[in-house]
Every structure is written in C-alpha cells, then in structure tokens.
Amino acid sequence: MSKLLVKPNGTEGKVHDITPESAGWGYVGFGLYHLEPGANAKQLMKGKEAILVIVEGKASITSDGQDFGVLGERKNVFERIKPWCVYVPAGAEWSATAVTKLTLAVCTAPAKDGSYPARVIGPDDIPSVERGVGANTRYIHPIAMEDQDFAESLLVTEVYTPQGNWSSYPPHRHDEDNFPEMTYLEETYYHRLNPDQGFGFQRVFTEDGELDEAIAMSSGDVVLVPKGHHPCGSPYGYEMYYLNVMAGPMRKWRFQNHPDHDWIAQRDAKPADA
16 A cells, blocks of 8 residues: 555544654645544644634534634535634644534644634635636635635645546646745645545655555545645546645645646636637
C-alpha cells in the first residue's frame, strides 16, 4: 500500500491522527473523530491553530473560553449544504460534545498564540463556487482560503465531484516556495464516496518521475500530498467528496499546472464564442 494513503484506524473515537511528524513534513495536521451522542473530544492547541469542521451531525463546541452552543446542520455530508466550523487560535483549548452522531474534522497548522480570535465560521461565511466545465466540473465550499482573513496558516476547503468527473485537474502542483509564481503548501485529502462502498483514484507525481503513486482510495481514507501533481477522479456511479487542508510558510495558494496538460485549462478559460 502506498505510504501516501492513510486508512482510518477504527470506526469510533479518533480514527485519524495525522501529524507533521507522522507525515514526514512540517506544517499540516489532520484529525478525524467519529463520536456517539454524549461523547466528547478536546485538545489544547500548543503552537498551532485549528479549524474544526463539522462534517456530519451536531456538536456543542467551546473554544478559548467561549461557548458557541450547538452547531451543525447536515446529517450526511452528501446533502451538499455548507458546513459549520470553528476557528481555534494557538494557545486555546477546544472541546466538542456530540449532540447527535458526529463526524468532526480537526485541521491544524503552526501558528503564534492568539493572533486571531476564536470564532464560528458558519454557512453565511462560506461561498459556493462551481469550477471547471464538462467532466471537470466540481462544486466547492471555500471554508478558509486566503481571502478569508481569520487564520495564520490554514487553508481549508471542501469539494464535491460528481460521478465520472475529475478534480484537482488539470494536474497542478504547489511545492516550491517561490511566491508569486508558486507557494509551498503541504496538503491532505480526506475522501468520502457516495454510495459509501465506492472507490476513487488519485495520482500523486512529480514531473521528474521521482514520485509517482497511483492510489485507489476508499470512503474515509486520507491521501497525503507532500509534493507534486495530485489529480483525482470519481468513477461512474460514485460521487466524491473531499476535505482539503493546506499549509506552508505563506498563507497563499499559488500553483502551476503540469506543462503537458495546461492546454486544457487554457482551452476551457476561453469564452464560448472565442
């Protein structure tokens, strides 16, 4: 099995616990909890910030001494409604108690203590974006991208890819600290498939061939992207969701398409009557 594919370690409690140390990189962390009603999770954020994403269910959440009450709306992530999230600054402790069955993602990255306050990121704060054309069409909820100024390092977004379509395509990379042409960003993909027994594909590869992994992921898996291009596809009959976490030395998303495949982006960017 590819070292870039991380399977959940169970079905209850903390089923993913990806740290910079376990991933072999410097910035991105990703945790995932499956909690039954009444169960609790909490963490003190030492030297890092977090964005809690309520993937499914409802939870009572506190952070940095504030009680944000009961948050969450969608029972199933494939309802495609925008999520409820909470930003937790470095140095603060968060706590989440499941009100219903809960899937809670914890996205982390290095940060200084208290540069931004704890806050709710609700559906009204999150745009809906359609990107691509034809079989490259996907639907995006940018939870915390660079134009949303409430985090130090984290970039977080979720994407829905219809059956038979592609995402993170044409292949692109963001693995050089060379702003403004490109930014170095590590990335995790938390994948879900609908129906749940489905599978998807993701290729992570560099242009020199030093890294080239073709990964078949199942619902609930995480794919690590330390460098290189990383397109993914959803087979006919199965809709794909993924939650992205990105972070690096600069909170900006600048990428370059693979030179062999950039013609697709150039073609699709032209007006229909051009």
